[in-house]
Amino acid sequence: MTRAQALAVYNSLLDKYGLQYWWPGETRFEVMVGAVLTQNTAWINVERAIARLKQADCLSPEAILARQPARLAELIRSAGYFNVKARRLQQFCAWYQAAGEYRRFRYWSTARLRAALLMVNGVGPETADDILLYAFDRPVFVIDAYTRRVFGRLGMIAGDEPYEVIRAQFEQALGADVALFKEYHALIVVHGKDVCRxxxxxxxxxxxxxxxxxxxxxxxxxxxxxxxxxx
DNA sequence: ACCCAGGGTCATA
DNA sequence: TATGACCATGGG
Structure with missing residues (x-):
């Protein structure tokens, strides 16, 4: 797709829905946790899980790692797949803590950081890109089911291409623009919920x-x- | 009763 | 490379 086409859709969505100011979350770490919890899960159920984590003072790498898996699972019960996600959260936190937390990543290239995230069990391409874009402010375009559906129905992609193929199309059409990528992905999801449910x-x-x-x-x-x- | 949600892993062919 | 089973709650 061309830059003009990609921008035309963006402007159309922005005009219809307005700025979304994604990702919802008070801290970068909360964004990372939300990215794991929202895997194949309605956001409303993730919000409940995050609220319970906060309530239990369990929204830090240390607290999550200190808690027994089964006890962590009960806090995030509402997000579904709670046993799997409890394990994934702890594996992510173990990596994050060992790597030295946020300030240590400042001098990592986006490619290096992305590769490192993908090495963590439970972090796939979309979760990694959510974290890269919304927690680390890296210019990575997130591809999700709504992106495939919306642009597939617009005839701009087939929809079933491999993840990296679609991501490259958007990034090459738009250039590296963190603020644009954040709003664009948010608008795609909002529009998807609205008319491509x-x-x-x-x-x-x-x-x-x-x-x-x-x-x-x-x-x-x-x-x-x-x-x-x-x- | 069915469908779906802001996916990912693992086994299998 | 590409399917299929599996994970599981909560809302429409």
């Missing part, structure tokens, strides 16, 4: 995952999303 559906029966012919699905365009499929 359902996953692509089979054009025949309106079923999603369980439809036998779902592979040849004909996802509705973002402008007609919400209209019922005929049976």
């Amino acid at each position: 359902s996953k692509p559906r089979c054009g025949q029966c309106s079923l999603a995952s369980r439809c036998p012919t779902a592979q040849g699905n004909d996802p509705c365009d973002m402008h007609v999303e919400g209209r019922a499929h005929s049976a």
Whole structure:
């Protein structure tokens, strides 16, 4: 995609929804925790989990590492996958603490920091990029399910390309612009929740995952999303 | 009752 | 490289 196309969509979304001021969170560390907790999970349930962590005075690397896994899991219960995420949070904190915490990363290149994050078990490409962009202010464009869906339906990408392919397209079209990347990703998510909430559906029966012919699905365009499929 | 959410890992082919 | 099973709560 060209820079003009990418900016045209951004301006359209900005015009419709306004600035979002992402990522929600009081500290950089809270952003990192939120990035892990929000994996395949509605944000409202992450907020509850973070509130409980704060309430238990358990929102620091030391406190998270000091707590027994099962006891950490009960604090983040509302975020789902609590056993898995408790382990992931502790693994992330162990790495973060061993690496020397935030100020130590100041002179790391973005590429080096990204590679290090991806080495942590439980941190995949999107979680790493959330942390890089919103906690470390690095110019990395976050690709998530909404990005694939929205731009797929606009016909600007296929939607099922590998993560790195799509990320490179956005970064090459837009250049390195942290403030723009932050707002753009936020707007994509907000717009996705607004009009592209359902996953692509089979054009025949309106079923999603369980439809036998779902592979040849004909996802509705973002402008007609919400209209019922005929049976 | 089904679908979905601001994914990632691991085993398997 | 690419699927599939698995993780699990809470809201629509």
